[in-house]
Amino acid sequence: MFQNTVLLLKMGWRNLWRQKRRSLITLSAMASGLALCIPTYGLIVGMTTSMTKGITRMHLGDIQIHNPKWPEEKGIRQTIPFDDIYTRLKRKSGIIGVAPRIYSGGMISSDEEIELTAVWDKKVNTGEGNDEEFHCKALISEKASKKYRLTPGSTLLFKPVPVSLNCGTLKISGIRHGDYADNEIFVSENIMRALGAENPEGKTQEKSTDDDSDIDNLKKLPAVVDSASKKENPEGKTQEKSTDDDSDIDNLKKLPAVVDKNEKTIEKRKLSFTRIKKKIKWRFVRTKSAPVGIMGILPSEEKLVTNSWKTVIKGSYLNDNPSGKYPEILIGNRLAETLNVKVGDRIGMDSATSHFYPMDRFYTVCGIFKTGSTSVDRSVVLVHIKNGWDKDLMDIRYFEGKDKTLRGVHEFAVHVKEPSRNSSYISGIKEVTKDVAVVRTWQQIDRGMAMMIKTTDAMTSIILMIILIIAAFGTMNTMLMSVIERIREFGVLKSIGMKPNMVARLIIFETFLMSLAASIVGTAIGVALNSYLVNTGLDLRSVLPDGFTFQGVVLDPVWRGIWTIEGIAIPVILLFVISMLVSIWPAVRAARIKPVEAFRQTIG
């Protein structure tokens, strides 16, 4: 049997070279099909890998740990204990990084102080007392508008706010064209009077009171509307006296009127005696704010899990032990533009807390990042996780255990040694977290993306199949031709006693040998092509200058291939399988040749 095989192989090999040109053409078709398949596979796997990396190394990590309720609700009090899980996971082998995270949200705002010269302009309508808008109005000179980037709609806060002015803000209602100085702002008489009357040190500052004097000392309005009902109800007034125990209305009437209902008219009368200046310098504060998502991180650990530190384009990443007066904050480049801040600037931000109401704090901008994803660059800020644990700020603890003082986090993102086998680490992590948390792979968290990558894999296989099937039809054609050509030859072989299955095997062996030769040549060319794609890659920068984002994932603009065993083995195996399949028909045909009929045919 074995000897037969060797004999058949020898015969097959010789047969192949009897029709040199045809065999070479078929061989080159197969080889080039294979040579195309290898780099194609490399490129597609390269893309899915870089996408996976983009997802996991940008933010997700390979595995994430959450409170069981977090995936559904994302409540600020749905935390997991920090210290216990963190230290035990760090000791586990195969785990590279365990990044704790706290999520919150709030408003971030920057203040910019500018000094402008208020110019009295009779044509400007104050707008004071307009409760709907609650702004005084002003016009700004064209130059100042350009210099301070103030446009109609911008609002300025007086600093300090003049006492006799009701509006706290000044809204720019228009731009005055013409030759005016670059710091001029045109306001109405009311505002000029108020600014002119202001004497920052002279006026006693109203202080915040601990007692209820700011309620008790308010004087009763003269009864106008309720007079009728009060007359009907004479007991009402006696009742008043008995309920108000600490401060009574009778005393109030004797007190000098702190506030009079005519307060405004008195002040205005007083003001009208003062001379109105034509120009007054005043300081204004311009506030710019934006809603943001806040992420509290442990910088050293975050660096082990994600590449977010690589996205910093100005300044530096967060430090584990910041030294400045205020905690550090890392913001996106688009947010920095909106707020008009640079590295080193101070900004204020309030954040949602575990008590459900916002608390605020100042931060120093330590760096500016750019991920390429517009929404992230515009609305995500990073702060040290200490701010999350701070009792005076977010106060995030583990609320579900017996000890309510334990530090809590919303999420752990874990980076493992073998990211492609991340699901195999799940059970080990579950031993640590028990039922306190849910442990999921990134594929389970971002199902859409995982699905898409799977679909891409399936598409790769289809593309490979198509390329190889085309090549295989060529093979089938060649084999059929050679069978038909050699009908007489097979007739002879059969008449001297060769069995039909031997004839069939001969044809299959011929195909096998051709495939073998093709796979050697094809692999060599394919590997050469792929090594170029791995090392140099396809540069898409001219087409996509900013890199490209796909479903929020930022991808490298240089598209590179990747080396995998499957990337070579699968095409080769496919080539063999398909070639063997297509050789069956010619083989069967050859086996069925009847010697008598074969001799009758004359082929020339």
Add this chain to the structure above:
Amino acid sequence: MLRITIISIIAFYSSAATAQKWGNCTADTRTIVDKADRIMFSRTSAGKMTMSVKKAGYSSKMTMKFWSEGRDKMSVKITSPARNRNTSTLKVGNNVWYYMPRTDRIVKVNSSMMGESWMGSHFSNDDLVKETQLYKHYDCQSRKDDKDFIVIELKPKSNAPVVWGKIVMKILKSNNIPEESRYYSEKGQLKRTMKFSGVKKVDGKTVPTVMTLIPAGKEEFTKLVYEKIRFDVAIPSRYFSIRGLKK
């Protein structure tokens, strides 16, 4: 018997004669609802209150002072606990501002934040702003007179800019004080219940001094207890200004 006849005649007469029916109900229903709705609104009011919030695994208590003028202007300043002291909220018309004392910042609540909770309570910023007079946007659907209570069902007028699909008010007959208001979604699902209790005569007015907001289907509530309240006092306009917020 005669009395009943007379009453029914009067009732029939009035309902037939007055063209000013409110939805499906008699015209006086509107007065009753409006009085109940305005129970806490005087021309102005000032006072102190305690707000207790109970949520799953969480409870808090805050004391605050407030000043209000009509429905349009309101200013609230938190006095305790210490970590929130002097945090203030100002509402003028449709605008809401927060004052953050630690960073000395004034934050205007923008539209995306309007739906968020106010100071951790079950009230949202929107609730502060969207307090509209009920009869403006609602029509009376039905009215049931009990021995002590009047139960009135309100449906929003078509195209009314309101969130609720139905409001059921239970009002005490004797003094027009609401006992309970139930708020339903457009699909007719109960969303929240507001309960009024602790009725007292304060500063010449009989008002409920405890208001409890209970979101439907949760073991949670927000309870407001008025400790001191004064009506119709002259409140200087600076209390309702951005300048006043910082004070």
